[in-house]
Amino acid sequence: MKPLQLQQELIAYAKSIGVDKIGFTSAAPFRDLKNKLRIQQELGYQSGFEESDIEKRTEPKLLLEDAASIIAIAVAYPSKMKNAPQGKRGARRGIFCRASWGTDYHTVLREKLALIEAFLKEKVPGCRIRSMVDTGELSDRAVAERAGIGWSGKNCAIITPEYGSYVYLGELITDLPFMPDEPIEDQCGDCTLCLDVCPTGALVQGGQLNAQKCVAFLTQTKGFLPDEYRGKIGNRIYGCDTCQTVCPKNKGKINWLHDAFQPDPEIAKPLLEPLLTISNREFKEKFGHISGSWRGKKPIQRNAIIALAHFKEEAALPTLIKVFQQDERPVIRGTAAWAIGKIGGDGAKEVLEKGALIEKDEEVQFEIQKGLDLLLAQK
Structure with missing residues (x-):
């Protein structure tokens, strides 16, 4: 089968399994990213959750010998909740960030990537593929940007014209040659809203994040939260959406597209007080299927305590x-x-x-x- 024909069939197949965007790029090194990552490491701006080896993060051929292309996918998630409960005195609520609503996106995207892998191996027996979501070596955002999924916004998120920045990203490295897509031109312009409203000033400048100060990172740490941040997290018990909710490119992007990501309001906006005494078993039964549970209940409980103090409840x-x-x-x-x-x-x-x-x-x-x-x- 000719590469172009295979590419067209793959695009159609991806759409049929609920992939909202698919893009292609070469397996060439990410040279610009390499320099940025070195600077981030030197400044101590990394979270520690990412792959520490810069070479592995920027050299696809170190991850798959004879790599020729990278296939990038994006799946949209909702920005608004149906029937969202309102917290009130005596019944205060916390909030999980939108990326943690519904079924854990790692599970959903891995299933879609596995289907794409099976599709390609059926079409081209013997082809080599390696897929990853979020926890892989490559930078999902750098791949998505180069593959034309969206541009890299000042808030360090990939922003798509169709779904805003409310998208999960994944990719497959393969030895199959595909025609690369053109990157999308940056459309942030002079806007600095995300920089202006970041609760902790973690967005150092457009496109540069000090992850150590980012509320999304801080809510996932397990130790005592430093004093200077306790007044900043409000009722956020996992993650932070501020730099997304203020983005003009996200206006009107509701994205009620996938049942898997429709949140249960009582899980996405849970009552705070019951979290303080929830057992391991109860936590796993109620929250185990969402991505925000990956660090266990301890950070969530600590954040819930801080949220109750925030409300002076x-x-x-x-x-x-x-x-x-x-x-x-x-x-x-x-x-x-x-x-x-x-x-x-x-x-x-x-x-x-x-x-x-x-x-x-x-x-x-x-x-x-x-x-x-x-x-x-x-x-």
């Missing part, structure tokens, strides 16, 4: 006190102590002072003192 104090007094994990116990001080109320000082007398963990003692200082500042 006095009705949650009995649960926070229980967590402070009984939870075995220092990060959760200590964050609860800080939150009790932040919220205040009758008995808060006595609870913290009693806890300080028996607490053996130094970091938790430090958080108790922070809580007591906050109570003192409220007088």
Whole structure:
């Protein structure tokens, strides 16, 4: 079969299995990206979740010998929730970012990539393919940009004309030769809204992110959240969408296209207080199918505590006190102590002072003192 004919058939097949965009590029090195990644590493701007070997991230032929092409795919996800519940006093809610609504996108995209792989191997027996989503060595965004899926926005997201930046990305490296697509011209222009509203100033400049300051990264860490960020995450318990929601290119991009990504409102916007005492089993049963559960319940619980403090939710104090007094994990116990001080109320000082007398963990003692200082500042 001629390469061009195969390419046309693949495009049609991809559409039939729910791939919203497909693009093609060569397997040439990503030279510009290599330089950018070196700068990011030197500045300490990387999250630590990505592949550390810059050569593997930028040299496709290190990942698949005789690689000729890379096939990029994009699948859109919704920006709006149907029947979204509203939090209120006594029943405050947290929010998972849109990329964590519905079924874990890694699962969905891997299934689509496996179908594409099977399609190609049936058409060209013996062809070699390697696919990846998010956790692979290559930069999904760099591949998508070069393959014409969208342009790389100032918010460091790929922005597509059709679906905005609300797209999941994946790719397949193959030894099959395909005609490369033309990249899309950058359409951000002079707009700097995403830079202006980033809660922590993590967007250093257009196209450059200090991941260590990014709320999306911070909500996934497992230790104590640094003080300077506790007032910034609001009720976000996983991820952050601010730089996407303000983007003019996302206006009107609702993307209710795939049932798998339609969120259950009670999971995407869960009540905060019940999260504090949820068991491992309950957490896995309720949240295990979403991408936001990948770090386990501890970061979500810590963030939920911070969110309750953000709301100054006095009705949650009995649960926070229980967590402070009984939870075995220092990060959760200590964050609860800080939150009790932040919220205040009758008995808060006595609870913290009693806890300080028996607490053996130094970091938790430090958080108790922070809580007591906050109570003192409220007088």
